[in-house]
Amino acid sequence: MKSRDQVQPHCTYRCAIIRSVGTPTKRPCLFTVARASLAFCVVSSPSTSLSSCALSVIHRRYTENDNKTDNLSIASSSDRRKNTDNVSEGSKVKTPSRVTVMKKYWIFRYVDYVKNYEQVMEKNFPTTMHDLKRFLKVSKKIRKQGIDTLSTDELQLAFTMPKDLIRISPVLLISAIPFTFYIIFPLALYFPHVVLTSHYWSIQDKLNFMLKEHKQRLKHNKPLFRCFQSQINKIKDQKLQESVGNIVACLGSGTHPTVKDILQCKSLFSGLPYSLKHIKRKHVKELLKVHGISTYTLRKRKKLLERGLLIKRMDAAIQREGGPSTLSYDAIRWALSFRGLNPVNMSLDSMQSWLDQWLLISSKVDADSISLLLHCPILLAYNHETNWTLLYHSQQK
Numbered sequence: 001m002k003s004r005d006q007v008q009p010h011c012t013y014r015c016a017i018i019r020s021v022g023t024p025t026k027r028p029c030l031f032t033v034a035r036a037s038l039a040f041c042v043v044s045s046p047s048t049s050l051s052s053c054a055l056s057v058i059h060r061r062y063t064e065n066d067n068k069t070d071n072l073s074i075a076s077s078s079d080r081r082k083n084t085d086n087v088s089e090g091s092k093v094k095t096p097s098r099v100t101v102m103k104k105y106w107i108f109r110y111v112d113y114v115k116n117y118e119q120v121m122e123k124n125f126p127t128t129m130h131d132l133k134r135f136l137k138v139s140k141k142i143r144k145q146g147i148d149t150l151s152t153d154e155l156q157l158a159f160t161m162p163k164d165l166i167r168i169s170p171v172l173l174i175s176a177i178p179f180t181f182y183i184i185f186p187l188a189l190y191f192p193h194v195v196l197t198s199h200y201w202s203i204q205d206k207l208n209f210m211l212k213e214h215k216q217r218l219k220h221n222k223p224l225f226r227c228f229q230s231q232i233n234k235i236k237d238q239k240l241q242e243s244v245g246n247i248v249a250c251l252g253s254g255t256h257p258t259v260k261d262i263l264q265c266k267s268l269f270s271g272l273p274y275s276l277k278h279i280k281r282k283h284v285k286e287l288l289k290v291h292g293i294s295t296y297t298l299r300k301r302k303k304l305l306e307r308g309l310l311i312k313r314m315d316a317a318i319q320r321e322g323g324p325s326t327l328s329y330d331a332i333r334w335a336l337s338f339r340g341l342n343p344v345n346m347s348l349d350s351m352q353s354w355l356d357q358w359l360l361i362s363s364k365v366d367a368d369s370i371s372l373l374l375h376c377p378i379l380l381a382y383n384h385e386t387n388w389t390l391l392y393h394s395q396q397k
Helices: 004-021 030-043 048-093 098-115 117-124 126-145 152-174 181-190 203-218 221-229 238-252 259-264 281-290 300-320 329-338 348-363 370-374 376-381 385-396
Strands: none
Touching: 126 152, 152 181, 152 300, 152 329, 203 281, 203 385, 221 238, 221 281, 221 376, 238 259, 238 376, 259 348, 281 300, 300 329, 300 348, 300 370, 329 348, 348 370, 348 376, 370 376
16 A cells, blocks of 8 residues: 555656646647656656556557547548539539630620720820820829919910810720721821821821911901990090090001000909900800800800910919020910910011010909900900901902
């Protein structure tokens, strides 16, 4: 019969060995098993039966873990075999038709085409895409810094690009469909003014289209002059009435008033009778047509105000950049045509001189008297030789 002192240490060491060996769900490493068995043999060397008991415990735990891992591997392999059998059976039962395969093929091809649509546009319409990216940068600059910080080129782009996008948007949308280029190409060849923007016009086409649009605007110069003349009797100030009478007399005799004479009547364009709030409906209509704005638009007076402020911003940008002498030949031609003067057959010096007179008036105009700037196409260009040649010489032909 063993005493309590002899049995207690062996039980304690046995529990320690079992904890070091691990639970049945967690297989111990070889180093842990060797360390535990060696410690047990050293401690329990007086009792051979206890050491054999420890070894049997270790052997039993190893065999349990091996059996569990074998069962898991067998189960996983059987599951994989079942899945492959199901897939093979399903493939045998449901075989996709050739039409379905072709549909999927073309759908994926079209999705890839749409994803790469930007690259296709840059390849087919490089100039338009370049200006579109510039326009987006200008729009971002307007939101952050304001429109008054834009340069002359940026203001021109902000004015022309929305119209170009409206004109070319049907082409861009149709070209997203494969094989439609063969339809667009003949339309662009025969109707470049309608389908394409000015980026794809030839030099002769640009000149012809500019003259055609300018001539349509010049046809409304005389009706606008008649509306301006009809309001003289409503001027209450005698001196101002005489000044306006002299301006009308100059225009009627085939000459133009000086910048000084025009600026003396500035107050009449911020109140009665020539401000945007006080001019008659017919006067508004003719003023819209002189500036190439549609008469079917809503808020006609607001459209005129926006156009006048745009012209003033462009004038201020030209003055900031050094005046008309810093503009390129194409830029100054566009500036004159935009302000109502036909630049064809004009020398560079004469174009710069005329634009200098315009800028002198623009520098004295504010938002209240913006109507004066809108009337400058007849005050400064009504009797100009190039305008009369375009308007009447072509009619005689």
